[in-house]
Amino acid sequence: MKIYLDKDINKPKVKEDIHKIVSSGGLVVFPTETVYGIGADATNPNAVKKIFVAKGRPSDNPLIVHLADQKDLLTVVKEIPKHAYPLMEKYWPGPLTLVFQKTDLIPKEVSGGLDTVGIRIPSNLVAQEVIRSAGVPICAPSANVSGKPSSTLFEHVKSDFDGKVDLMIDGGKVTIGLESTVLDVTTPIPVLLRPGAITKEMIENTLGVGIIDATETKINDIPRSPGMKYAHYAPTGNVSLIEGRKEDVISYIIENMKSKDIKEVGVIAPSEYLTDIDCMYKVDLGPIEDLNEVATNIFLALRQMDTLNIKYIYIPALPKEGLGQAIMNRLLKAAGNQVIHV
Numbered sequence: 001m002k003i004y005l006d007k008d009i010n011k012p013k014v015k016e017d018i019h020k021i022v023s024s025g026g027l028v029v030f031p032t033e034t035v036y037g038i039g040a041d042a043t044n045p046n047a048v049k050k051i052f053v054a055k056g057r058p059s060d061n062p063l064i065v066h067l068a069d070q071k072d073l074l075t076v077v078k079e080i081p082k083h084a085y086p087l088m089e090k091y092w093p094g095p096l097t098l099v100f101q102k103t104d105l106i107p108k109e110v111s112g113g114l115d116t117v118g119i120r121i122p123s124n125l126v127a128q129e130v131i132r133s134a135g136v137p138i139c140a141p142s143a144n145v146s147g148k149p150s151s152t153l154f155e156h157v158k159s160d161f162d163g164k165v166d167l168m169i170d171g172g173k174v175t176i177g178l179e180s181t182v183l184d185v186t187t188p189i190p191v192l193l194r195p196g197a198i199t200k201e202m203i204e205n206t207l208g209v210g211i212i213d214a215t216e217t218k219i220n221d222i223p224r225s226p227g228m229k230y231a232h233y234a235p236t237g238n239v240s241l242i243e244g245r246k247e248d249v250i251s252y253i254i255e256n257m258k259s260k261d262i263k264e265v266g267v268i269a270p271s272e273y274l275t276d277i278d279c280m281y282k283v284d285l286g287p288i289e290d291l292n293e294v295a296t297n298i299f300l301a302l303r304q305m306d307t308l309n310i311k312y313i314y315i316p317a318l319p320k321e322g323l324g325q326a327i328m329n330r331l332l333k334a335a336g337n338q339v340i341h342v
């Protein structure tokens with residue numbers, strides 16, 4: 001397995017290696033602005049299957065196809081609905097995945113048997129260069145073992161996939177820290193399937209009309225997006241997500257910790273909450289006014305709880321406005337969709 005640094009991405013040898021590996025059906029781990037991805041040639045079913053094996057991912061959960069340039073869009077999608085244009089113009093390249101009708105170039109292994117495909121043009125220059133060097137569309141799910149938090153640091157992908165892929169690019173810490181927003185544009189009214197850094201409000205403002213929010217779909221409802229039905233981001237410990245006034249949430253955590261072994265308790269919270277909570281393992285997500293900062297630390301915090309073998313993880317619920325919707329979507333999944341109201 002080869003490991004390269006992101007700063008070397010423009011060296012001919014690195015580009016050549018990427019090209020060779022992807023053309024021969026190999027797997028490449030690379031950074032994007034959202035989370036790390038584990039990628040393969042999206043037009044090669046055998047290569048695609050390897051991704052599912054490496055991640056332990058259910059085969060009906062479709063993969064996002066990544067392009068470096070918008071000009072290649074019509075090779076992978078049948079048609080571009082009118083309302084997709086303003087979104088593509090405003091948010092591509094960037095953390096927005098749009099679901100279109102797929103062409104035959106994209107095999108059913110990628111789409112999980114659906115007729116549609118999610119397309120994303122990452123803004124991360126290393127990711128763009130990986131796709132360009134490969135010379136084919138790259139399908140890439142988040143680079144984490146299925147069900148575990150997505151990877152926001154190189155160490156995470158290294159520990160999940162060391163020796164299981166052919167090449168890795170170390171891009172340090174990612175800038176956003178939450179996976180892309182997924183929006184289905186195949187219907188007359190677009191449907192939000194996964195919240196992300198491009199928020200519902202941003203999309204509605206750009207379109208000038210309302211969209212359907214399918215992200216609150218309960219686990220047992222028929223999922224619009226196959227990814228919705230799987231329990232994601234779950235650390236091994238039990239996650240309590242607590243909603244209420246700040247003082248009440250803090251009291252709840254302090255009261256509950258009392259009966260537990262202090263070495264088995266972890267608190268993940270915005271800075272404002274932590275000063276009043278006395279425990280051994282605390283992860284400061286950053287100030288609550290800075291949700292961008294909070295977003296970059298969520299998956300990192302969840303993974304660290306596993307590293308420490310924490311059994312009881314307490315997390316205050318955050319406001320759901322703007323980027324808060326995407327953050328709470330991930331936290332809810334980590335907490336098995338349960339919220340404790342105090």
Ligand code: TXA
Pocket residue numbers: 032034035036037038061062063064097099111114116117118120140141142143178179180181182193194224225226227228
């Ligand atoms: O930010 C991201 O999107 C990252 C980076 C690597 O680009 N990728 C990522 O991929 O998060 P993944 O596979 O972990 O999540 C893809 C999500 C899943 O929930 C999947 O069900 C949904 O997108 N999805 C993909 N194609 C779809 C389709 N055709 N229709 C509905 N949902 C789709």
Ligand code: MG
Pocket residue numbers: 141142150179
């Ligand atoms: Mg994922």
